[in-house]
Amino acid sequence: MTRPTLDAPDADISARAFWAQDYEIRERVFQRFREECPISWHRPYESELMPPDDGTPGFWSVWRHEEIRTVSRNAKVFCSGRGILMEDFPEVVSQMSQSFLAMDDPEHAQLRSLVSQAFRPRRMRTIEEWVRGNVVELVDELLATGEEADFCEAFAKLVPGRIFADFFGLPEGQTRHDVMDAAEKLLAWDDPEAAQGRSALETYGEEAQRLLDICFELIEERRATPGEDLLTWLVQAEIGGRTLEDWEIGSFFCLLAAAGNDTTRHSLAHGLSLLTRHPEQRALLLEDLDGRLDGCVEEIMRYATPVMQFRRTATQDTQLGGVPIAAGDKVVMWYSSGNRDASAFADAGSFDILRTDENRHLGFGGGGPHYCMGAAFGRMMVKHSLRDIYTRVPDIAAGVPVFQVNNFINGIAAMPARWTPPV
Numbered sequence: 001m002t003r004p005t006l007d008a009p010d011a012d013i014s015a016r017a018f019w020a021q022d023y024e025i026r027e028r029v030f031q032r033f034r035e036e037c038p039i040s041w042h043r044p045y046e047s048e049l050m051p052p053d054d055g056t057p058g059f060w061s062v063w064r065h066e067e068i069r070t071v072s073r074n075a076k077v078f079c080s081g082r083g084i085l086m087e088d089f090p091e092v093v094s095q096m097s098q099s100f101l102a103m104d105d106p107e108h109a110q111l112r113s114l115v116s117q118a119f120r121p122r123r124m125r126t127i128e129e130w131v132r133g134n135v136v137e138l139v140d141e142l143l144a145t146g147e148e149a150d151f152c153e154a155f156a157k158l159v160p161g162r163i164f165a166d167f168f169g170l171p172e173g174q175t176r177h178d179v180m181d182a183a184e185k186l187l188a189w190d191d192p193e194a195a196q197g198r199s200a201l202e203t204y205g206e207e208a209q210r211l212l213d214i215c216f217e218l219i220e221e222r223r224a225t226p227g228e229d230l231l232t233w234l235v236q237a238e239i240g241g242r243t244l245e246d247w248e249i250g251s252f253f254c255l256l257a258a259a260g261n262d263t264t265r266h267s268l269a270h271g272l273s274l275l276t277r278h279p280e281q282r283a284l285l286l287e288d289l290d291g292r293l294d295g296c297v298e299e300i301m302r303y304a305t306p307v308m309q310f311r312r313t314a315t316q317d318t319q320l321g322g323v324p325i326a327a328g329d330k331v332v333m334w335y336s337s338g339n340r341d342a343s344a345f346a347d348a349g350s351f352d353i354l355r356t357d358e359n360r361h362l363g364f365g366g367g368g369p370h371y372c373m374g375a376a377f378g379r380m381m382v383k384h385s386l387r388d389i390y391t392r393v394p395d396i397a398a399g400v401p402v403f404q405v406n407n408f409i410n411g412i413a414a415m416p417a418r419w420t421p422p423v
């Protein structure tokens with residue numbers, strides 16, 4: 001059977017080198033896929049996560065908004081339990097770090113509904129003031145550094161880092177730093193800076209283990225001395241008449257450390273970078289900060305797409321956009337491509353904070369059962385950060401960002417920022 005593909009050397013998304021290129025260069029390739037080959041077949045990624053002789057097959061890519069939503073919303077046909085990323089991970093590694101993100105119903109629904117009680121809209125409203133207070137303190141600390149700083153180090157990573165740490169009840173000091181550091185490196189397994197000479201598998205495995213070790217120690221402490229935090233709640237929670245095992249809590253801790261910390265941090269850095277590169281959009285935002293912030297946050301999520309892909313596996317023979325997909329085939333949804341799809345967004349290539357279309361972006365997923373559980377939380381952190389920053393230092397400007405080499409997270413590793421200190 002011949003499988004549709006784009007036969008062009010610059011369109012080989014399975015080459016590690018492809019991911020070292022600029023996002024906008026990659027987007028031009030994605031655009032060709034959307035227009036010429038919207039469901040395409042690819043050779044296996046040049047992955048260091050699984051041994052090369054493991055017989056890892058290739059995968060399908062889904063490039064358009066509509067078909068991405070179809071895959072995401074049809075979890076019976078496109079499951080998560082057999083891997084969630086373009087690259088395969090050894091099973092033990094997925095189990096220790098991906099929790100219910102890599103499960104299917106009923107197990108997924110059971111665990112998600114247990115944990116999501118902490119993220120219900122009513123609770124989110126009570127959390128909002130607390131998030132705002134933390135953000136104001138962190139902007140104080142950023143501005144106290146003078147008139148320039150690395151925005152990622154001095155602010156972006158600290159916002160979700162501090163909030164996540166308080167939510168989980170992490171002790172002040174080194175532990176908080178270690179969790180943020182491990183979460184960042186965990187999701188940047190292909191990036192030479194994060195890997196520090198290690199293979200991709202060593203990077204992912206060791207950083208996940210670092211998070212688990214911290215979590216296991218804290219579980220013991222909470223059993224002895226319960227607190228008022230998410231970890232205590234998880235230690236005490238019952239599911240189907242039993243308490244959670246340590247590894248289940250640990251795996252969820254890894255998932256949340258990565259899903260909550262890193263995504264938000266990069267969204268913030270992209271926000272400042274985009275508003276600097278598009279001064280007319282920044283001017284529009286500043287004209288009516290409160291009225292336009294929500295739209296601005298959605299547009300950052302669409303345009304930058306901090307989480308670029310997730311994968312499913314077909315559970316049965318099926319068809320997608322007229323292309324036959326066989327049971328067992330891997331199907332990767334390219335959110336970053338769907339978010340620039342001209343059939344879903346007017347003038348899709350423009351960063352436009354006043355978009356009047358519905359902005360049904362895929363930044364938090366395609367709307368299926370795995371839709372981001374922390375979407376409200378993430379939006380809140382980004383919104384309050386931008387509001388406080390642009391209120392106090394409206395002329396803040398980002399320098400040139402250093403991007404991570406990463407096929408999953410659209411990550412900014414470092415980025416200078418300058419501002420006129422408020423008098």
Ligand code: HEM
Nearest residue numbers: 100101259260263264307364365366370371372373374378
């Ligand atoms: C602001 C930046 C964020 C972005 C861009 C983002 C994006 C995503 C995406 C794309 C998914 C997968 C959706 C799918 O497969 O259909 C996801 C899942 C998830 N996110 Fe987020 N996220 C963000 C923030 C957060 C925060 C702050 C938390 C928690 C505090 C969080 C917790 C989760 C969890 C637990 C899942 C797994 C849900 C499931 O499998 O049922 N995320 N996120």
